[in-house]
Amino acid sequence: MPDQANFYIIQRKALPEVFLKVVQAKQYLEKEKAMTxxxxxxxxxISRSSFYKYKDTIFPFYENSRGRAITLGMRIDDEPGLLSLLLNCIAKYQANILTIHQTIPINGVADITFSIEVLPTTGDVQDMVNHLIETEGVHQVKILARE
Structure with missing residues (x-):
């Protein structure tokens, strides 16, 4: 059966350098660090031909998320106040939490799934995810879905 997926989520470290440079060039144009x-x-x-070849096919994960829901899967320590820290982080970025599901902790570790609505007022989603990852007691954060 042929693969029907149109989009994939891939970690930055797995991307060829040209894709990252195309994203960087697009950011320069958006922020007017470059006029042309x-x-x-x-x-x-990079060459202009590389830019034009890939410019409409690569973009940061968060760029196309406004007005959509994303689902994050997390593995965290079962410690008092940690869930509250995570909720406060999401609130700080002004994302709307749609659902929360937490498993019963096993060996002091719980799995949590957040469905989050990315609003026009939501800050940089990638920064939010990075902030969640850097929180003490968080073992893993994965983007499970984008709706």
């Missing part, structure tokens, strides 16, 4: 495509591609060290 030529200036942007020269700044990041």
């Amino acid at each position: 495509v030529q200036e942007a591609v020269e700044a990041v060290g």
Whole structure:
């Protein structure tokens, strides 16, 4: 059966460098660090043809998430106050929590699934995920789905 997926989530470290440079050039253009495509591609060290070939096919995960729900899976220590810290982090980025599911902790570790609505006022989703990952007591954060 042929693969029907149109989108994949892949970790940054697995991407070829050209894709990362295309994203960087797009950011330069958006933030007006470069006024033209030529200036942007020269700044990041790729050709115009590479930029045009990939510009509509690669974008940061969070860029296409506004107004959508994302599901995060987390493995955390079973410690008082840790869930509250995570909820406060999500609130700090002004994302709307739709659902929370936590398993019964086994050996002091619980699995949690958050469904989060990304609103127009939500801050940088990648920064939010990074903040969650860096929280003491959090072992793992995975993006399970985007709706």
